[in-house]
Amino acid sequence: MTSSAHSSSKPSLSVAVLGAGSVGCYFGALLARAGHAVTLIGRESHVQAIREHGLRLQTAEQDTHIPVTASTSAQSVAGADVVLFCVKSTDTETAAAQIKPYLAPHTQILSLQNGVDNDERMRSILGCQPVAATVVYVATAMAGPGHVRHFGRGELVIASCPQGPEIARQFSAAGIPTQISDDVRSSLWQKLIINCVYNALSALTQQPYGWLVAQTGTAAVMQDIANECKAVARADGVKLPAQIDEAIAAIARTMPGQLSSTAQDLSRGKPTEIDHLNGYVVRRGQTLGVATPANRLLQLLVQMKQAGAHNTGL
Template sequence: MNSSAAPTSHPLSVAVMGAGSVGCYFGALLARAGHSVTLIGRASHMQAINEHGLRLQTATEDIHVPMATSTSADAVAGADVVLLCVKSTDTEAAAAQIKPYLASHTQVLSLQNGVDNDQRLRQVLGNQPVAAAVVYVATAMAGLGHVRHFGRGELVIAPCPQGEAIAQQFSAAHIPTQVSVSVLAALWQKLIINCVYNALSALTQQPYGWLVAQVGVPAVMQDIANECKAVALADGVQLPANVDEAVAAIARTMPQQLSSTAQDLARAKTTEIDHLNGYVVRRGQALGIATPANRLLQVLVQLRQTASKPEQL
């Protein structure tokens, strides 16, 4: 048997590096399906999960799922798959932490916001198998060791040595997963969605449904999206034809969802704004595309972020 491919009939060994709400949700589903899952995250969450199991709350159930936990990167040792779920601001640091413990065949999947995390991972991890994954899920940590699921839960992963086997195993665990050569376009579509909603939700601390109902907001959202599409086009990215509909659908399908950026600001945590609207601004500058709406949102979130941490002033 080719050692670089995980056998589809055997359970996977999965490590979740940066086990926040996304990693905990997917980890719980994989553990329930019989895979060996280790969550790696903050001590307070890991202790709660050790004591009680991970509390998984969805629209249809509220259960506790026992699984292994760790606070140390060395827990990725022996994993077939590493789900990298750290913030985009921590990509290089997390890669450097796990690098000494990865087996040659271990597939690293980036389940992160932004469009360039897989490239940044490869710069640190060298020849390690790395693939981007587009994540479509609405989750939040509702307490220590407690993840709430609000909607969706699919993954689209870039072609990689174990890609088809992983997709088969994950899909059987109720995580609909497909391998696609169009991951970059999908990542850009998700980036546009994040640029349109995340900062506005963060600055107002309001969910998506409320936002789109306010006077003037839809026009601002269109301005943001148009800038993003212009940058993508100049960057040679072939966006999906239905990108505008995909953006609009978020408010309809997740009307009560607060953005991850809003959750970060509310907790005085560092946001990913520099890898969302900020990425569009940087690529726009490099390509000669003006991005005033995205720049304004980036700066406003940065200001709120700085103001919430007065010790940095």
């Protein structure tokens, strides 16, 4: 989507970011900087820092503090035109139920989450509320309370929805390249496969993508993981993008220093989304009769790491 010549005359959006971690803080920062009314809803430590100092946005080009409203309450979605739904896939139903009483009928929910079924799970809670799956390509991390670092990319692909064209115009004008897709399921599966290929390996080694692909033997293992995912997708009736192998390879080139979100969760002793990434492929494979031994192994190893960290208090 490209910005129209008249987009500057359009009223600003009211945007609530639910689960404002690194992804939500980054996009919220750009929208706030562009003049939109943004409320970040997140953990107390982040909220307190943002209230005191503004949101610190650190990129390759700049290091700035952006004034933005911050809250710990789900009630703060009230009045929003758009909700960026950025909670972990494990918390989708719980978070949807928390915000449901406060949503206006017109409020558009954008699911900026890993996995391919969060929008469906959300609709089971929110009913006829407008919900659109959104594919995110961005490398970010929280460097401290209220401090988000951006390492690369930053574009969105949104499922077709009534407010989609206007959201895409406003977001693109704010420096967030945003496209509308009539086949977002294909894009979601491509992102899922990329996550399955990189996330667990990055988590288990605690190494970034560039390091992973430089190791002898990694390419063959990544191909095994991707091939299993593709076989499950095909059996599930998903038409994958023709350039998917190039998209997988491009991640290590465009985000060489990025630790996966799964690696970041493991290092902080937080629950990972592994059951909604490689684990989802394993479950769909079992249902559809497609073997997924590489993905099953990665899921188990990450689960064991989580359990070990929990038991030792690390």
